[in-house]
Amino acid sequence: MPTLHELQDAVARSLMARDDGAAASIVADGIDAAARLNVYRNTMIASLTTALRLSYPTVHRLVGAAFFESAAQIFIAAHPPQGACLDDYDPGFVDFLAEFAPAASIPYLAGVARLDWAVSRALHAPDADALDPARLAALDAAEQRHLRFVPHPSMSLVRADHPVDAIWRAVLAQDDAAMAAIDLGAGPVRLLVRRRENGPEVKRLDPAAWCFTALLCAGHPLQDAIDAASGVDVPSLLAAHLINGVFTTFAAGAPGAHRMEIAT
Amino acid sequence: MSPLSTAARPERGPIPAEAGIGLRFPHHQAVADTRPAVAWLEVHTENYLGGGTPLRYLDAIRRDYPVSCHGVGLSLGSADGLDRAHLARLGRAIERLEPALVSEHLSWSVVSGHYLADLLPLPMTEEVLDIVCRHVDETQSFLHRRILVENPSSYLRYRHSVIPEWEFLAAVAGRTGCGILCDVNNIYVSAQNHGWDASAYLAALPPAAIGEIHLAGHSVRRLDNGATLRIDDHGSRVVPEVWALYAEALERFGPVPTLIEWDTNIPTLDVLVDEAHRAATLIAGAARKTDHADAA
Numbered sequence: 194m195p196t197l198h199e200l201q202d203a204v205a206r207s208l209m210a211r212d213d214g215a216a217a218s219i220v221a222d223g224i225d226a227a228a229r230l231n232v233y234r235n236t237m238i239a240s241l242t243t244a245l246r247l248s249y250p251t252v253h254r255l256v257g258a259a260f261f262e263s264a265a266q267i268f269i270a271a272h273p274p275q276g277a278c279l280d281d282y283d284p285g286f287v288d289f290l291a292e293f294a295p296a297a298s299i300p301y302l303a304g305v306a307r308l309d310w311a312v313s314r315a316l317h318a319p320d321a322d323a324l325d326p327a328r329l330a331a332l333d334a335a336e337q338r339h340l341r342f343v344p345h346p347s348m349s350l351v352r353a354d355h356p357v358d359a360i361w362r363a364v365l366a367q368d369d370a371a372m373a374a375i376d377l378g379a380g381p382v383r384l385l386v387r388r389r390e391n392g393p394e395v396k397r398l399d400p401a402a403w404c405f406t407a408l409l410c411a412g413h414p415l416q417d418a419i420d421a422a423s424g425v426d427v428p429s430l431l432a433a434h435l436i437n438g439v440f441t442t443f444a445a446g447a448p449g450a451h452r453m454e455i456a457t
Numbered sequence: 458m459s460p461l462s463t464a465a466r467p468e469r470g471p472i473p474a475e476a477g478i479g480l481r482f483p484h485h486q487a488v489a490d491t492r493p494a495v496a497w498l499e500v501h502t503e504n505y506l507g508g509g510t511p512l513r514y515l516d517a518i519r520r521d522y523p524v525s526c527h528g529v530g531l532s533l534g535s536a537d538g539l540d541r542a543h544l545a546r547l548g549r550a551i552e553r554l555e556p557a558l559v560s561e562h563l564s565w566s567v568v569s570g571h572y573l574a575d576l577l578p579l580p581m582t583e584e585v586l587d588i589v590c591r592h593v594d595e596t597q598s599f600l601h602r603r604i605l606v607e608n609p610s611s612y613l614r615y616r617h618s619v620i621p622e623w624e625f626l627a628a629v630a631g632r633t634g635c636g637i638l639c640d641v642n643n644i645y646v647s648a649q650n651h652g653w654d655a656s657a658y659l660a661a662l663p664p665a666a667i668g669e670i671h672l673a674g675h676s677v678r679r680l681d682n683g684a685t686l687r688i689d690d691h692g693s694r695v696v697p698e699v700w701a702l703y704a705e706a707l708e709r710f711g712p713v714p715t716l717i718e719w720d721t722n723i724p725t726l727d728v729l730v731d732e733a734h735r736a737a738t739l740i741a742g743a744a745r746k747t748d749h750a751d752a753a
Binding site for chain 1: 503506507508509510512529530531532534535536537540542543546565566567568569570571572573574575577579580584585588612613614615616617678680681682684686688
């Protein structure tokens with residue numbers, strides 16, 4: 194008699210890799226163990242494919258349902274989710290698509306997938322209050338130079354080699370004319386993705402502004418980001434970020450000083 | 458033995474012994490706009506672990522309806538132990554949503570860090586009974602509340618199972634003080650699939666532990682060898698045989714909060730409301746009988 198862990202491991206191998214080790218433990222009156230396990234495998238694949246389709250809607254439309262389902266099935270067998278929150282399943286799909294040979298004819302697919310994932314993360318992120326700019330005004334100049342921002346949980350930055358924001362809009366709007374008008378050779382785009390009141394926002398930033406924002410979101414002190422950014426109108430970009438609620442709070446003080454200010 | 462087991466009745470709390478419906482995303486707008494005449498709503502806890510639009514809808518809707526949180530991912534039967542990070546996220550969502558009932562399943566979904574996205578059946582053994590009871594205790598202690606545990610629908614049984622599922626479920630309730638979410642459709646589906654007596658299953662459950670009933674539709678799948686399996690797909694109306702079994706359950710348990718679940722091929726809201734009204738009629742009949750018995 195297998196222990197519960199042994200049995201559960203065997204059932205998992207059956208569902209993911211069609212290994213038949215679990216069959217010996219299953220009653221097969223009238224219906225064999227493989228057919229019984231197949232019911233669970235079908236449900237698992239259907240649920241996880243749905244989760245991926247909801248997270249990657251543009252990819253799904255671009256490649257079509259049949260292609261998406263077969264790609265998802267291969268991905269699921271190799272990368273089962275690590276937790277029961279399927280909104281988090283699975284950033285690895287982007288890298289999988291980038292390496293997936295049958296998708297090689299769509300060079301922008303992985304970039305679109307990266308944007309889909311960022312939008313999906315934005316839509317499911319926890320709620321958080323935006324940083325009140327008045328709190329910054331209370332800091333002296335030295336403190337302002339050293340402050341480090343905390344980005345809103347819905348915020349992320351995406352860089353892609355193709356104009357994936359235009360593709361994303363055209364595909365989701367099912368606007369064939371807009372899709373046809375996209376210049377795929379227009380070069381890379383740098384995007385800011387976040388959740389607004391009634392849906393996602395995908396906004397292009399110029400390379401310098403994107404870099405400056407990326408440094409701030411990575412927790413670098415404001416002065417370091419300013420020093421690294423040339424050609425950025427820091428006051429107006431920072432004001433726009435604050436108005437848009439890109440940050441939720443900040444830590445003030447020189448590195449090592451550990452004087453934290455956390456918004457409540 | 459959990460201190461919770463001293464409670465004589467499950468905490469039905471503000472969820473009335475009336476009919477409710479499972480709230481799914483496609484009906485958020487319709488429920489918010491039309492406020493259908495159902496007594497309460499149940500959501501899948503895992504769908505509200507983040508923020509944004511879903512939570513905003515639910516916050517608006519739950520001002521007018523009592524809400525129950527039904528979990529699908531805790532995996533009470535995992536040999537590896539509970540996923541404490543998942544339990545913590547559930548705890549935060551439950552604190553936020555203030556549900557009147559919290560429930561989970563007698564099943565497993567997680568092994569070796571992999572989530573298999575289905576409610577898989579457990580071997581019915583003393584070893585597994587100990588594991589499930591430990592995890593129910595752990596969950597109730599962590600959440601500081603009693604939970605309900607639901608009987609699963611199943612398509613396979615294990616050779617080394619020695620305890621009938623109904624006895625196993627009653628033992629979990631008896632040992633941990635948890636309530637039972639009696640899914641009448643699941644009893645019917647499993648009984649048909651395994652040759653059990655559905656009425657005997659109901660009769661073996663302790664009436665005082667029944668905190669909620671689930672009803673849903675299922676389908677019949679014909680396999681290559683001509684055999685059939687009933688599949689609990691929540692994709693159609695409740696079948697007549699399940700309504701009949703439900704009437705029997707109400708006879709045994711008295712009026713119990715009852716939920717209509719619908720998760721695939723989701724129809725317009727009015728179809729769910731219609732099913733809930735049918736359940737409500739049967740509950741009202743059971744309530745009249747109970748009143749009559751009390752008066753006698």
